[in-house]
Amino acid sequence: MNEDEIFHLFSLAVASISLLLLALIFVVLVQYTFPVINKMGINYFISTSWNPVFGKEEYGILPYFLGTVLTSFIAILVGVPVSFGIALFLTEYSNKTLKNYLGTMISLLAAIPSVIYGLWGFFIFRNFILEYIERPLYHYFGGLSIFSTTPTGLDFLNGGLILAIMIIPIVSSITTEVLEQVPTEIKEGIYAIGGSRYDVVVHGSIRYSKNGIIGAILLGLGRAIGETMAVSMVIGNATGENALPKSLFSAGQTLSSLIANEFNEANPTSLHPNALIGAGLVLLIMAVIVNLSARMIVSKYKR
Amino acid sequence: MKTKIEIRNLNVWFSKRQVIYDVNLKIPEQAITAVIGPSGCGKSTLLRAINRLHDLIPEAKVKGEVLLDGKDVYKDDPLAVRRKIGMVFQKPVPFPSMSIFENVAIGVKLNDLAKKEKLEKIVERSLRMAALWDEVKDILDSPGTSLSVGQQQRLTIARTLALEPEVLLMDEPTSALDPVSMKKIEELIVNLKNDYTIVIVTHDMRQAARISDFTAFMYDGKIIEFNETSELFRNPKEEITEKYITGRIS
Amino acid sequence: MISTISLRVKKKIQNTFLFLFASLSTVIAIIPLFSIIFEVVKNGIKAINLDFFILLPGPVGESVGGIANAIQGTLILVTLASIIGIPIGVITGIYLYEYGREKKSTLISFSVDLLYDLPSIVVGIFVYIVVVSPMHSFSTIAGALALAIVMIPIIAKTTEESLTLVPSTISEAGIALGIPKWKNIIFIVLNSAKSGVLNGIILAVTRITGETAPLIMTSLGSTFWFSGINKPINSLTLLIWRYAMQPYPSAVEKAWGAAFLLLLVALALNLIVKSGGKSK
Numbered sequence: 125m126n127e128d129e130i131f132h133l134f135s136l137a138v139a140s141i142s143l144l145l146l147a148l149i150f151v152v153l154v155q156y157t158f159p160v161i162n163k164m165g166i167n168y169f170i171s172t173s174w175n176p177v178f179g180k181e182e183y184g185i186l187p188y189f190l191g192t193v194l195t196s197f198i199a200i201l202v203g204v205p206v207s208f209g210i211a212l213f214l215t216e217y218s219n220k221t222l223k224n225y226l227g228t229m230i231s232l233l234a235a236i237p238s239v240i241y242g243l244w245g246f247f248i249f250r251n252f253i254l255e256y257i258e259r260p261l262y263h264y265f266g267g268l269s270i271f272s273t274t275p276t277g278l279d280f281l282n283g284g285l286i287l288a289i290m291i292i293p294i295v296s297s298i299t300t301e302v303l304e305q306v307p308t309e310i311k312e313g314i315y316a317i318g319g320s321r322y323d324v325v326v327h328g329s330i331r332y333s334k335n336g337i338i339g340a341i342l343l344g345l346g347r348a349i350g351e352t353m354a355v356s357m358v359i360g361n362a363t364g365e366n367a368l369p370k371s372l373f374s375a376g377q378t379l380s381s382l383i384a385n386e387f388n389e390a391n392p393t394s395l396h397p398n399a400l401i402g403a404g405l406v407l408l409i410m411a412v413i414v415n416l417s418a419r420m421i422v423s424k425y426k427r
Numbered sequence: 428m429k430t431k432i433e434i435r436n437l438n439v440w441f442s443k444r445q446v447i448y449d450v451n452l453k454i455p456e457q458a459i460t461a462v463i464g465p466s467g468c469g470k471s472t473l474l475r476a477i478n479r480l481h482d483l484i485p486e487a488k489v490k491g492e493v494l495l496d497g498k499d500v501y502k503d504d505p506l507a508v509r510r511k512i513g514m515v516f517q518k519p520v521p522f523p524s525m526s527i528f529e530n531v532a533i534g535v536k537l538n539d540l541a542k543k544e545k546l547e548k549i550v551e552r553s554l555r556m557a558a559l560w561d562e563v564k565d566i567l568d569s570p571g572t573s574l575s576v577g578q579q580q581r582l583t584i585a586r587t588l589a590l591e592p593e594v595l596l597m598d599e600p601t602s603a604l605d606p607v608s609m610k611k612i613e614e615l616i617v618n619l620k621n622d623y624t625i626v627i628v629t630h631d632m633r634q635a636a637r638i639s640d641f642t643a644f645m646y647d648g649k650i651i652e653f654n655e656t657s658e659l660f661r662n663p664k665e666e667i668t669e670k671y672i673t674g675r676i677s
Numbered sequence: 678m679i680s681t682i683s684l685r686v687k688k689k690i691q692n693t694f695l696f697l698f699a700s701l702s703t704v705i706a707i708i709p710l711f712s713i714i715f716e717v718v719k720n721g722i723k724a725i726n727l728d729f730f731i732l733l734p735g736p737v738g739e740s741v742g743g744i745a746n747a748i749q750g751t752l753i754l755v756t757l758a759s760i761i762g763i764p765i766g767v768i769t770g771i772y773l774y775e776y777g778r779e780k781k782s783t784l785i786s787f788s789v790d791l792l793y794d795l796p797s798i799v800v801g802i803f804v805y806i807v808v809v810s811p812m813h814s815f816s817t818i819a820g821a822l823a824l825a826i827v828m829i830p831i832i833a834k835t836t837e838e839s840l841t842l843v844p845s846t847i848s849e850a851g852i853a854l855g856i857p858k859w860k861n862i863i864f865i866v867l868n869s870a871k872s873g874v875l876n877g878i879i880l881a882v883t884r885i886t887g888e889t890a891p892l893i894m895t896s897l898g899s900t901f902w903f904s905g906i907n908k909p910i911n912s913l914t915l916l917i918w919r920y921a922m923q924p925y926p927s928a929v930e931k932a933w934g935a936a937f938l939l940l941l942v943a944l945a946l947n948l949i950v951k952s953g954g955k956s957k
Contacts, residue, residue: 131859139772143788209702235947237887322691350796352890415794510855520850534854
């Protein structure tokens with residue numbers, strides 16, 4: 125064996141660590157989830173009760189699954205249009221310098237640690253949305269079920285909006301990249317037949333880059349699903365029946381915030397840790413599915 | 428004149444496409460041999476077959492023999508072959524993030540050919556031979572990329588010379604340069620022939636005529652004609668050679 | 678005539694709408710950035726004094742003490758994680774670049790991608806099961822391992838990308854000097870991609886410095902100094918998370934102070950990466 129072959133084997137061995145880790149993570153999580161599914165059966169996925177007290181143990185993760193879905197949905201609903209607007213502003217209305225500065229600023233949003241978003245969300249943003257969004261909506265539209273809970277500011281809406289802010293950097297940067305790849309001929313073609321900038325964007329750019337934008341949205345969704353700390357600080361930390369989304373203003377819990385909030389309190393001899401690990405497994409599967417589809421779409425688009 | 432490299436029945440394929448057909452060539456020692464021909468005729472491919480650079484490309488297949496002093500390079504250690512047969516590329520490629528000194532010393536260093544104390548001497552000698560020493564002796568620590576393109580090309584020549592090769596392969600070494608730098612490199616090449624066997628691929632016929640002792644004309648992957656340079660240009664034996672050197676095909 | 682005018686008006690309105698939408702979106706995204714920076718600086722600076730940097734946290738609820746053990750903890754965790762994660766990440770990146778044609782490498786590249794996408798709290802759970810549980814103790818090394826796992830795919834991907842950007846002529850020139858392939862990859866190609874690889878490393882370090890979730894169930898947090906890699910350890914992020922939710926103003930103030938420090942480091946490292954990327 126010559127030195128190049130040794131290097132080849134050595135680097136292969138080191139690189140295989142990632143494969144090994146991934147496989148182990150999956151296997152170990154499945155293994156530790158098994159006992160709780162064994163006891164709860166299908167109820168683990170569809171029940172709303174959550175009781176770690178010894179002798180009365182019951183674990184159903186449906187509310188937290190729905191919490192993850194709802195907060196991620198709010199994040200996409202709010203974060204994607206804003207990200208798209210930013211991408212438009214950078215590609216259509218900015219010169220190089222402005223684009224550079226704004227791009228850097230938006231990307232700084234991604235550099236802020238998640239726990240700081242949580243701190244800000246808990247003390248600052250909470251008051252803002254309580255005062256200017258939740259109370260007015262509750263006052264005027266409290267009859268609608270989605271606004272029907274007395275607002276506290278620590279709820280699904282806060283969690284979802286924080287996530288919206290957190291996904292803006294990734295969604296907007298990929299959307300910008302995608303919009304930049306729209307060929308000038310397509311844009312000029314529309315201008316040439318008397319189209320306005322609006323026509324160019326709506327009938328040219330968006331149509332041309334549809335797939336790329338969908339990929340960007342999915343990547344944002346992947347980020348939102350896995351995000352933990354910020355949400356755990358602003359979502360109100362309800363458990364069991366109470367965590368079911370009743371309105372935007374009700375306190376709740378996501379799969380990841382549940383794990384963060386309860387893991388250290390779980391008695392290792394009970395099924396409580398297993399129930400939380402199972403929540404992690406569901407989270408893992410959701411994240412993998414979403415990110416895989418995003419990757420497939422984005423990479424196909426890039427080619 | 429003694430033959431330094433003998434190429435026997437050389438064929439090269441990329442995937443299924445054959446680019447070199449049955450080339451036979453005797454390259455004389457301590458002389459400049461030019462390989463000319465229209466672009467795409469396989470002259471660079473031929474050059475790269477001599478120091479086994481095709482080994483790197485999985486799709487490339489080489490058949491035939493390349494004898495260096497009578498010994499087939501394809502039966503030798505490829506690393507040793509490449510040290511004995513140095514190569515200068517079309518575009519100068521100084522290694523970025525390395526100083527001028529490091530650029531020259533790196534080959535010697537990574538091949539464990541000399542102790543540290545000797546490096547300085549080797550670098551100075553190589554730079555002198557490449558006619559670059561006087562221009563860079565005070566800025567040896569500056570990045571190699573800070574030099575002009577012409578200087579960079581002489582730097583890569585110095586880098587190759589540092590390994591004390593026996594043969595120098597040059598793949599259109601002046602085509603990326605301005606006329607002044609080109610002239611400098613040509614003078615350098617002529618000087619180097621006293622110590623080295625040089626094979627230069629060029630699309631510039633006048634360059635071949637100016638500096639080479641022998642010229643091979645290649646067309647469609649075959650050597651059409653090989654002769655002393657003056658003879659080949661004055662008295663081409665093949666019609667197609669004549670057409671090429673008179674500019675009727677390119 | 679009338680229809681042309683109304684069409685022109687319609688287009689004008691559409692264009693104005695588009696511009697307003699684009700610029701408003703940009704403003705909406707930048708407001709939180711400034712608000713976060715402003716609030717963290719405003720509230721954090723109050724907590725900063727000498728004690729803050731050199732003392733252990735005082736008893737809960739009393740406004741004495743500092744966050745020195747959290748600073749120490751973050752430094753130790755990030756250093757240990759880097760020692761484990763950087764070499765593995767870089768070598769994985771080299772493998773993916775150099776042997777990317779192999780069948781095996783597709784699988785490895787796929788795993789690196791998936792590892793990159795994993796929610797970091799899942800990594801924490803994993804390390805809890807394989808390290809904390811058998812050791813019967815939360816520990817510094819468990820936290821460092823979790824952070825290293827978060828680092829590896831980031832560094833592997835950026836290393837591979839930076840290597841791909843090195844022109845093939847450079848690698849070829851090295852090979853033509855008779856340099857063995859592996860030395861050529863490390864001392865010529867990797868060396869040429871140095872700034873990109875370094876950027877990836879800084880990016881990964883920034884990311885793990887701000888990580889909280891995988892530390893909750895691995896290094897746990899602590900109110901003491903570091904006392905061995907088999908013992909729990911504090912970190913800035915864990916401190917912020919725990920203190921922010923406490924009912925005592927003095928604890929909340931420390932959380933803001935820690936956030937100030939953390940934000941400063943995160944933004945500084947990020948701007949280094951940005952400027953490094955531009956100079957290339």
